Amino acid sequence: NLHINMAKSWAFILANGYDLTIDENVTVTKNDNVSSYLGIRGGADGGTDIAKDSHITIKSGRFGGVHGGTRGGNMLGNTFITIYEGATVAAANSGNDTGSDQNSDKVVKGSGVIKLVGANVDLGSVSFHKSVQGTSYLDLTEYTGEVKDKWTPAGITVIKAGEKLPDDIQKAFYKALDVYDLSGEKNLVYISDSGNDENDGKTPETAVASLPGAVARLGESGGTVAVTDKFTYKEFIDARVPLKITGTTSNS
DSSP states (O other): OEEEEEOSSSOEEEOTTSOEEEOSSEEEEEOTTOOSOOEEESSOSSSOOBOSOEEEEEOSEEEEEEESSOSSSOBOSOEEEEEEBTEEEEEEESSOOOTTOTTOOOOBOSOEEEEEEESOOEEEEEEOOTTBOSOEEEEEEEEOSOOOGGGOOTTOEEEOTTOOOOHHHHHHHHHHHTBOOOTTOSSEEEEOTTOOTTSOOSSGGGOBSSHHHHHHHHOTTOEEEEESSOOOOOSOOOOOSOEEEEESBTTO
8 A cells, every 4th residue: 555645746756767567556646736646757857868668557546647758868669558447547648758848859769558458447648749759559458448539649559359569569568567478379278276167267367276177178279278376286187188387477
C-alpha cells in the first residue's frame, strides 16, 4: 500500500529508461491548490538522451500525463505504456513530452506502444507526438471494453484481439517485462498448484492442476505446458507425447 500526495503542480516520476511499474494498491491525491496530478515520463528531464527502450506499467493510482518518451532529449529505443483497469490516467502519449515546444527536434527513434488491459480502463486520451519516428500502436489484445474515440487519433495503428504486434516490437515488449512470449505456441495448456483439472487449461485463470490433466487436454500431438505461478510435481507420468514445460515469467 502506497499513498502519494501532490503538494505542487507539474511534478513527474522520471524512469530514466528503467522499467517502472506502479503496482496495485497505490493511491494518488493532490492538495486543493494543485492543478495537475502526478505525471510520468519513461525518460528523463533536461536534455538527457535515453539509449534504450522505456517500459511503464500502471495498475492503480491516478495520474496526469504519462509519456513514454523523455523531455529535452532523444529516446533511442521504443516506448511501451501498459495501463490496467484499476488505474486512472488523464492522457497517455507514446512520444516525448515536449510541453509547449511543439517544434522540438528531439525524437523517439523507435516505435511507441500503448497497451490497455481489462474491461474498463479509465483513460482520458491517447496521443503520439510527431517525435515518434517509428509506428505508434494502440494494443487492445487484452482489452474487452468500449473503445473511446479519443483513443484512436488519426495515424495510430490499432491492434485488436486475435492480432499481434510486429515480431520485433512484440519481443522487445515481452523481454523487458520479463514475461515469456508464448504467442507462437500452437498447442498450449496452463498449469498451476491453484488450478483445477476440471478447467480447460486455455488461460492462466483456467489452469489445470496436474500433468495428467494437462496432457489429456493437449492430446496425442502433445505441446507446451506453461506454469502460471507455481507448480509442484507430485506424480509419475508416462506421457508418450512431445512435451515442453516452461514458465510464463522468470519467477514461475
